Amino acid sequence: MATTTASRKVGLRGVELDVFDQGTGAPLVFLHGASGFAAGAPFVSGLTAKRRLIAPSHPGFGLSSLPDWVELPMDIAHIHLELFDALGLDPRVPFDLIGCSLGGWIAAEIAAVVPERIRRLVMVAPVGVKTGPVDRLDIPDLYTAAPAKIEAMLYHEPARWRVDPATLSDEALTIQARNRETTALLVWEPYMHNPKLMHRLHRVTAPTLFLRGESDGLVSAEYVTSYAALLPNARVATIAAAGHVPHIEQPEAFNQAVFEFLEA
Secondary structure: OOOEOOEEEEEEOOEEEEEEEEEOOOEEEEEOOOOOOOOOOHHHHHHHOOOEEEEEOOOOOOOOOOOOOOOOHHHHHHHHHHHHHHOOOOOOOOEEEEEEOHHHHHHHHHHHHOHHHEEEEEEEOOOEOOOOOOOOOOOOOOOOOOHHHHHHHHOOOHHHHOOOHHHOOHHHHHHHHHHHHHHHHHHOOOOOEOOOHHHOHHHOOOOEEEEEEOOOOOOOHHHHHHHHOOOOOEEEEEEOOOOOOHHHHOHHHHHHHHHHHHOO
């Protein structure tokens, strides 16, 4: 198979997506979480070493445009389905899909709509469904918590991953602000879930692996277990010494878990 390289802009019916597309082999689609996609993250090279990695920045994230009609993760799911066609992914050949946090929600929407297109599915600390009592949040309120508390929820070692805003470029600060604004738009109401999604997940036919960092303070073990139970063929695994972003904190363990599952 041919090798593709780096990032490019892809126009889709009025939406312009920034798409990372690199590596050789069968396609592996990666859908990022609220913090966006960073091509230089250590886990990326481990994935591109074995597969063609396709990682779009969702509308409103990174350098991708945000049309005024995008309001829900389901809207983004449909945009990405257009993207897969534009990139020439054969609809007759299922591909592997990884979704992290908010990206896991989008991945779940895709897998429920077109289950025949997904070969294997990896859900990394996903949100998107409501599994607990109606009078209690399944996912802690990020918009009222202090920054230090949010760091503790996201990382096993918060101090190691703390970034001084003064060291960031104007472009990086703008992207960071766009990512936060778009996340709020997508998850605010109803908070962190689509009430209809849990009733569609029985349609997912792909074997599914749910991955969670053992120190994740945002997505609990109980929530992940309940989420996985909504899919017909899913199991849960835990990555040690990691929080909500195990692909960032433990890239080698993350890639090992992913490929053991994809190549099984």
